[in-house]
Every structure is written in C-alpha cells, then in structure tokens.
Amino acid sequence: MSSTATERHAAAPPSPHAPASDPAVARIGPNAIIRMIEALREQVGEAETARLFGLADLSHHLVHAPDHMVDERDVVAIHTVVRDVLGLAAARAAGRRAGELTADYLLANRIPQAIQPILKILPAGVSARILLGAIGKHSWTFAGSGVFTATAGHPVRFSIAGNPVCRGATADAPVCDYYGATFERLFRTLVHGHATVTETACEAMGAPACTFEIRWR
Numbered sequence: 001m002s003s004t005a006t007e008r009h010a011a012a013p014p015s016p017h018a019p020a021s022d023p024a025v026a027r028i029g030p031n032a033i034i035r036m037i038e039a040l041r042e043q044v045g046e047a048e049t050a051r052l053f054g055l056a057d058l059s060h061h062l063v064h065a066p067d068h069m070v071d072e073r074d075v076v077a078i079h080t081v082v083r084d085v086l087g088l089a090a091a092r093a094a095g096r097r098a099g100e101l102t103a104d105y106l107l108a109n110r111i112p113q114a115i116q117p118i119l120k121i122l123p124a125g126v127s128a129r130i131l132l133g134a135i136g137k138h139s140w141t142f143a144g145s146g147v148f149t150a151t152a153g154h155p156v157r158f159s160i161a162g163n164p165v166c167r168g169a170t171a172d173a174p175v176c177d178y179y180g181a182t183f184e185r186l187f188r189t190l191v192h193g194h195a196t197v198t199e200t201a202c203e204a205m206g207a208p209a210c211t212f213e214i215r216w217r
Helices: 031-044 046-055 072-086 088-109 116-121 124-137 177-190
Strands: 005-009 147-151 156-161 196-201 210-215
Touching: 031 046, 031 072, 031 088, 046 072, 072 088, 088 177, 116 124, 116 177, 124 147, 124 156, 124 177, 156 177, 177 196, 177 210
Parallel strands: none
Antiparallel strands: 005 147, 147 156, 156 210, 196 210
C-alpha cells in the first residue's frame, strides 16, 4: 500500500528558566492537564491528586482548570511527579486513562460530527489517511516542542521526538500511554473497531523518538 507522510516541526525546546509569558515557551492543549486531573481523581482520589499536583507546583490548575494552551513544562512536571511518586505501572495507567478521556473530548468537541459517520463507513485505509492528515495539521497542540511525524499505510506509524510526556524519564519499557491511548480510541471509533496502538520505541529507553504503530488487521 502506498503511504504518505506528514511532519510537524515545533519550536526549539524552551529554556527552563524562561518566564511563563515568554513566546519561546512551547504550549500544549489544556486536555493534557485537565484529563490527567480526571484520570488521577479516578485512580487515586481527590486528596492524592491534590498532593501530586502540589508536588509538581501545579496546584493552580486544580483551582482553575486551564481553558487555553498551557506551558509544556507543566505537562512534563506532572508526568514526572506521577512516575516518581506512584511508580511506572500506576503512572502508565493514569496516562492511558487520560489519553482515553482526551480522545473522548476530541470526538465530542473537536472532530466535526458531520465528518465522523463518513470516516466510519469509508475503507479503513482511507479513513486512517484522512484522520492522520488532520492530526498532523494540529500536532502542535499536543507535541509541544516535540517533532511529530506520521506515515499512513498498514500499519500506520507515528513518532514524537522530544516527547514531553516522557522527557527526562528512564525506563526499561515504553511509558507514553497517554499518546497511545488517545490515538487508539480515535482510530477504534473512526477507522476500525479492532485498531490497536503499540509503542515500539521510547525515548525513556534511549530511543531517538517515541514511535508507535497502529494496526487493525
């Protein structure tokens, strides 16, 4: 099957000392914070969620949920704290649930309702190509200063170099369940009910980019 590629180059990683108002600071959509709050509340409860966000110096997001793009360093910080405090297994579970919730939000509010039934009835390969193209155009909203690259076909392959979710992490298995779960939910809903996402390489394991495959057969 022929393939097409889409790539998004975001801004260079910002200085960790840059002020929040600095335009050089990369931003990520608020779902990365809001859905993590919801996932943690389900998993560990209100009090522990508050403690984790406090340790990440992000308690303000619990007082006022963000309604605009957030500093990508906030996303790095909460994922780092959750891994350090809860451990990798619990952090991966929280990330996966946050990804599912993010996809649900996108399906309800961002992907036009008129288009969704069309994607569902098209051949999976065609729907995948259309959906992947749309995701690539908006990758700046979820990759931050990372670089998103995607190739259509079967399997669909996508990668994020400079991934904010696992930035600074060290692990012996992939840890970027947030992205994997988001894509899996979207592709299962709009492309094929048996779509699965596997992270095949992870920066936390020393890879140059976090790489994923999406298969439905």
